[in-house]
Amino acid sequence: MPDNSSQRPSDFIQEIIKEDLETNKYEGRVHTRFPPEPNGYLHIGHAKSICLNFGIAKKFNGLCNLRFDDTNPTKEEVEYVESIKKDVRWLGFDWGDRLFYASDYFEQLYQHAVQLIKMGKAYVCDLSADEIREYRGTLTEPGKESPNRNRPVEENLDLFERMRRGDFPDGSRTLRAKIDMKSGNINMRDPVMFRILHAEHHRTGDKWCIYPMYDYAHCISDSIERITHSVCTLEFEDHRPLYDWFLNELNVFHPQQIEFARLNLSHTIMSKRKLLQLVQEGHVKGWDDPRLPTISGLRRRGYTPESIRNFCERIGIAKRDSMVDMALLEYCIREDLNKHAPRVMAVLRPLRVVIDNYHEGQVEELEAINNPEDAGMGTRKVPFSRVLYIEREDFREDPPKQFFRLAPGREVRLRYAYYITCVGVIKDEKTGEVIELRCTYDPATRGGDSPDGRKVKATLHWVSASHSLEAEVRMYDHLFTKADTEDEKDGGDFKAYLNQNSLETLNSCRVEPGLTNAKPGTRYQFERQGYFSVDPDSSNGKLVFNRTVTLKDTWAKIEKAKK
RNA sequence: AGCCAGUUCGUUCAAUGGUAGGACCUCAGACUUUGAUUCUGAUAAUGGGGGUUCGACUCCCUCACUGGCUGCCA
Numbered sequence: 001m002p003d004n005s006s007q008r009p010s011d012f013i014q015e016i017i018k019e020d021l022e023t024n025k026y027e028g029r030v031h032t033r034f035p036p037e038p039n040g041y042l043h044i045g046h047a048k049s050i051c052l053n054f055g056i057a058k059k060f061n062g063l064c065n066l067r068f069d070d071t072n073p074t075k076e077e078v079e080y081v082e083s084i085k086k087d088v089r090w091l092g093f094d095w096g097d098r099l100f101y102a103s104d105y106f107e108q109l110y111q112h113a114v115q116l117i118k119m120g121k122a123y124v125c126d127l128s129a130d131e132i133r134e135y136r137g138t139l140t141e142p143g144k145e146s147p148n149r150n151r152p153v154e155e156n157l158d159l160f161e162r163m164r165r166g167d168f169p170d171g172s173r174t175l176r177a178k179i180d181m182k183s184g185n186i187n188m189r190d191p192v193m194f195r196i197l198h199a200e201h202h203r204t205g206d207k208w209c210i211y212p213m214y215d216y217a218h219c220i221s222d223s224i225e226r227i228t229h230s231v232c233t234l235e236f237e238d239h240r241p242l243y244d245w246f247l248n249e250l251n252v253f254h255p256q257q258i259e260f261a262r263l264n265l266s267h268t269i270m271s272k273r274k275l276l277q278l279v280q281e282g283h284v285k286g287w288d289d290p291r292l293p294t295i296s297g298l299r300r301r302g303y304t305p306e307s308i309r310n311f312c313e314r315i316g317i318a319k320r321d322s323m324v325d326m327a328l329l330e331y332c333i334r335e336d337l338n339k340h341a342p343r344v345m346a347v348l349r350p351l352r353v354v355i356d357n358y359h360e361g362q363v364e365e366l367e368a369i370n371n372p373e374d375a376g377m378g379t380r381k382v383p384f385s386r387v388l389y390i391e392r393e394d395f396r397e398d399p400p401k402q403f404f405r406l407a408p409g410r411e412v413r414l415r416y417a418y419y420i421t422c423v424g425v426i427k428d429e430k431t432g433e434v435i436e437l438r439c440t441y442d443p444a445t446r447g448g449d450s451p452d453g454r455k456v457k458a459t460l461h462w463v464s465a466s467h468s469l470e471a472e473v474r475m476y477d478h479l480f481t482k483a484d485t486e487d488e489k490d491g492g493d494f495k496a497y498l499n500q501n502s503l504e505t506l507n508s509c510r511v512e513p514g515l516t517n518a519k520p521g522t523r524y525q526f527e528r529q530g531y532f533s534v535d536p537d538s539s540n541g542k543l544v545f546n547r548t549v550t551l552k553d554t555w556a557k558i559e560k561a562k563k
Numbered sequence: 564a565g566c567c568a569g570u571u572c573g574u575u576c577a578a579u580g581g582u583a584g585g586a587c588c589u590c591a592g593a594c595u596u597u598g599a600u601u602c603u604g605a606u607a608a609u610g611g612g613g614g615u616u617c618g619a620c621u622c623c624c625u626c627a628c629u630g631g632c633u634g635c636c637a
Binding site: 369 | 564565566567568569570573574575576577579586587588595596597598599600601629630631632633634635636637
């Protein structure tokens with residue numbers, strides 16, 4: 001686990017824990033848990049919770065469990081269990097031997113329910129789902145009591161046992177807690193504890209046909225694991241009285257539930273339901289599509305665990321709803337990659353350049369620095385020859401005032417190579433498109449410095465045409481055009497804000513030859529372009545890169561401002 | 564309409580009765596063989612109204628606004 005806990009800023013949850021430690025509320029123990037439901041892939045919002053829970057445990061010398069909240073067999077799958085374990089591990093956290101499942105506790109949950117029935121605090125209800133809804137009342141009107149509410153204990157016991165045995169069809173009965181149908185908090189209006197579901201569970205198979213509800217299962221699972229601080233998101237605030245009710249009635253170990261605001265990120269979605277929809281309807285290529293804020297998507301995109309942890313630390317923990325700007329996440333990955341990613345030259349949209357006064361057939365190996373931020377990363381050789389490629393956007397036949405890259409008659413530097421001057425522009429006769437540049441080089445500027453001290457305003461990246469490798473590069477942009485995708489006020493659903501240009505695939509990119517054996521997952525900075533990582537779609541002959549994030553681009557900003 | 568929570572720079576997190584601060588964003592400048600990085604600087608906030616107090620972002624009242632809650636989902 002990363003040890004950056006010492007300078008970690010404090011938040012209201014840590015304040016509560018510090019106080020509990022001082023008053024010895026839990027014998028000095030701190031024990032948290034991360035309790036995902038295995039019904040989807042983890043996303044950056046989960047990362048916030050993971051960093052919080054594991055981070056707290058680390059900071060206070062406690063423990064953090066990984067517990068799958070698998071009480072709904074109709075939605076949960078092993079595929080999700082495996083992906084979640086992988087993602088938590090990848091993020092850098094370790095649950096040791098404490099991998100649990102709510103389904104481990106089904107028998108205890110059943111026995112505690114029997115106990116509540118015996119106490120007269122729970123009853124079997126024969127109302128249908130529709131009737132329960134009707135009896136529940138509304139936000140402003142109190143509910144009505146179920147006709148079965150005062151069923152004798154013996155009858156409840158018998159019925160509940162038969163529910164377990166499978167005597168009744170799905171939905172025909174439920175076990176309910178007997179609390180208060182008039183409560184202003186609807187969660188307290190005799191909530192369902194168990195429902196009948198003849199469904200195959202990914203772990204218990206067909207052993208059970210009744211399954212506990214979240215509110216009932218979660219507090220008891222926490223109690224069984226002797227969790228001290230049960231941290232969850234704000235929408236469970238209304239459920240806390242119920243969490244406390246079950247534990248109080250059962251008189252068992254009582255963790256305290258603390259709620260914090262979930263993460264919202266601009267230009268994306270965090271809802272599992274919507275994520276699933278994008279995947280299933282093919283708006284993205286899968287759960288690990290690099291445009292998605294899923295952990296697997298971010299991983300494929302090229303994000304590092306370190307950068308995500310850092311991000312989670314910077315956004316902080318609070319109780320008010322907020323929307324973090326995607327720019328902060330991007331800042332975090334640039335910060336990390338700037339220090340660690342080797343630099344390399346890649347031309348995304350090639351423009352052919354012929355150096356007229358460079359000997360045909362001659363090749364020089366020029367030395368390039370792998371990372372100016374880290375001399376320890378050394379240098380490499382890149383081949384230079386008569387025919388090169390430069391970036392199309394680095395040349396303008398008619399340059400605007402602030403454009404100081406290559407133009408007819410102008411001299412610029414090719415990084416680590418020579419000064420070159422544009423002496424000719426060759427166009428396609430039919431389309432007028434510039435297809436080749438003729439340049440001359442100054443042999444005295446080898447390496448990129450001119451002995452006479454004359455300056456050039458621009459340094460361009462380049463590759464040697466014959467030595468460079470062809471590559472596919474996938475350029476990603478925000479998945480949504482609107483920062484707040486939840487804002488559906490103007491009638492549209494969130495998909496109306498989908499960015500039609502969130503993926504642009506470039507097929508004839510040229511990268512320097514040193515990349516020939518680059519392994520999937522390797523991250524590079526393409527100089528002057530951004531950070532890119534090798535996609536698993538790469539095969540022997542064909543490299544595929546994902547653009548993780550662009551470099552900050554002042555020139556792009558200037559151009560945009562002019563429009 | 565009922566219950567619960569919340570409201571501080573554009574964004575986000577602090578300030579726990581005593582000088583409203585950090586980060587991101589934005590802007591300007593310096594440096595630069597990446598229009599990158601780095602460095603320097605700037606802009607910029609306590610929802611409204613009462614009250615308590617020598618003193619209120621902080622405590623109280625009230626209004627407004629925002630979010631959550633009427634699954635046999637979690």
